[in-house]
Amino acid sequence: MSFPxxxxxxxxxxxxxRSLIREHRLSPAxxxxxxxxxxxxxxxxxISSMPGIYHQSVDKIVEECRELASLGISxxxxxxxxxxxxxxxxxxxxKDGVVQKAIEAIKKAKxxxxxITDVCLCEYTDHGHCGMVENGEIxxxxxxxxxxxxxLSHARAGADIVAPSDMMDGRVGVIRAKLDDHxxxxxxxxxxxxxxxxxxxxxxxxxxxxxxxxxxxxSYQMDPANGRESLKEVAMDIEEGADIVMVKPALAxxxxxxxxxxxxxxxxxxxxxxxxxxxxxxxAAKNWxxxxxxxxxxxTGIQRAGAEIILTYHAKDAARWLKEKS
Ligand code: PBG
Numbered sequence: 262m263s264f265p266x267x268x269x270x271x272x273x274x275x276x277x278x279r280s281l282i283r284e285h286r287l288s289p290a291x292x293x294x295x296x297x298x299x300x301x302x303x304x305x306x307x308i309s310s311m312p313g314i315y316h317q318s319v320d321k322i323v324e325e326c327r328e329l330a331s332l333g334i335s336x337x338x339x340x341x342x343x344x345x346x347x348x349x350x351x352x353x354x355x356k357d358g359v360v361q362k363a364i365e366a367i368k369k370a371k372x373x374x375x376x377i378t379d380v381c382l383c384e385y386t387d388h389g390h391c392g393m394v395e396n397g398e399i400x401x402x403x404x405x406x407x408x409x410x411x412x413l414s415h416a417r418a419g420a421d422i423v424a425p426s427d428m429m430d431g432r433v434g435v436i437r438a439k440l441d442d443h444x445x446x447x448x449x450x451x452x453x454x455x456x457x458x459x460x461x462x463x464x465x466x467x468x469x470x471x472x473x474x475x476x477x478x479x480s481y482q483m484d485p486a487n488g489r490e491s492l493k494e495v496a497m498d499i500e501e502g503a504d505i506v507m508v509k510p511a512l513a514x515x516x517x518x519x520x521x522x523x524x525x526x527x528x529x530x531x532x533x534x535x536x537x538x539x540x541x542x543x544x545a546a547k548n549w550x551x552x553x554x555x556x557x558x559x560x561t562g563i564q565r566a567g568a569e570i571i572l573t574y575h576a577k578d579a580a581r582w583l584k585e586k587s
Contacts, residue, residue, distance in 0.1 A: 285564050287557065289333040289580035293377060293530070293572040297468055298322055298363040299342040310464035311535055312542045314574050316342060319359070319366045326367050326374055332580035336375035338424060338572055339363055340469050343385050349393055350385035353411045356418075364418035377451060378415040380408055380425040380436070389473040391427040391481060399480055401429050408432050409439035416445040424507070426453040428481040434501035451530060451570075452503035455491035455517055458482035461510045461536030468535060491517045492524055499527060505570065510534040512559065515566040522567025531568035533559065538574040553582055 272278050297308070297316050304318035317325065326337060341360040343352035352358055364376050382404065383391045392404035404427070412423040423440075425432050433452050440448050458479050466472040483490060495506045506525065508518045509532035518531050541559070545552035556575045563571050573579070 285561055287560055287564060287579065287583060289576070289583060290335050291564070291570055292334045292576040292580060293336045293338050293570060294329055294334055294576040295338045295340065295572060295574060296322055296325070296363075297340050297342060298359045300344050300359055308464070308468045310467050310539050311574065312539075312546070313578075314468065314538075316468070319363045322363050323366050323370050326370065326372055329577065329580075330372040330374045332577060332584070334374070334576050334580055336377050336422070337367070338377040338379055340379050341384055342470055346385055346387040348387060350382035350407060350411075353382060353385040354407070354414050356414065358414070361414055361418040364415060364420050368419040375421045376419065377422040377424050378412075378420045380412045380415065380423050381427045382407060382411075383427075383471040383473070384469045388475070389471055390476075391478065392429050397476070401431070404429050405432055405435040409435045412436045413439050413443055413445070416440055416443070416448045420448060422449045422451050422505070424451040424453060426456060426509075428453065428456050428478075428483075430497075431501070433498045433503050437502035449504040450502060451505040451507060452498040453509055453532070454495045454498040454503065454506040455508045455514070455521065456482050457485050457510065457514060459485065459510050459513070459534070459536075461513070461534045463536050464539045465535035485513070488517055488520060491521060495521050495525060495527075499525065504528070505530055507532060507570075507572075508568070510537060511563045511566075511568070511571070512537050515562065518563065518566040518568050528570060529568050530570035530572060531563050531566070533563060533571055533573040533575065535574065541575075553578075557582065 272282050299316045301318045302320050305321045306316045308314050339360050343359055345352050367376050381391050383389055388394050390399050392399040415423050498506055505528040507530040508514055511531040511533045522529050544550045
């Protein structure tokens, strides 16, 4: 049954053959592009640690969304850089907050693009934690009310999907109940379910101005050494009403993506985070790697591990490269 009877190389001879038997095909339909909304107008400032990614005012965000839609990318996920911060993250709920205004403007432009919003406090609190702080502790239950109000304000502005990334216990259930109470039963929840306490978020914290002033996120985000625990987090989120579950970061957690894919019959997303992006960009800038080849390999790897949805800063480049090929 073996060589010379079997020759796996037979099907690798030409691109036509390879493409015929290919197991995984990337598509921009599975991509979600993260964007950073700031106040003002005509603002378009590159984030130094993330070449090609910008802080943008609402007008510029809409412009780029037009481009994303034309590339066939399915969705954006919005992060806000608010004008003011306080202990409770109150600016995250404002009807005229940066994210709320961006959602409205994108919806008004009637693009073929889903709007997902990140629901969290870290960009809006003066201490930079994802929940409220009392006596040096990040308190869980009181934070849930603010998070659910934030999600509701995004839904009111027109968000299609809300994505809680705070890692407080019970937030998915409280957000689901709040949305349903206000007749937003069709707004979906994409839960950052297995979100690890990761060094790979470094550049994002510069991008979102959200580094905690004191302490770290270890008391709420998952320990990188735990794989099986992700199943518990995901199961809880599904029970509480999550429509899509997410693993984050992606590359050091491909096993977790696979584990979640194998255990749950749910749409699985993976977040190819800022540090993963910046490493590729930095090495490519030095000509140490072939950027296009590496990006496609990374995205394919994330999909092969089991994620049908990939949140990635490479989305635009990858969509263009996929278009070139076809
Ligand atoms: C907010 C949030 C973070 C990211 C997404 N939502 C940062 C964090 O938890 O510190 C990271 C995204 C990235 O690194 O690209 N809680």
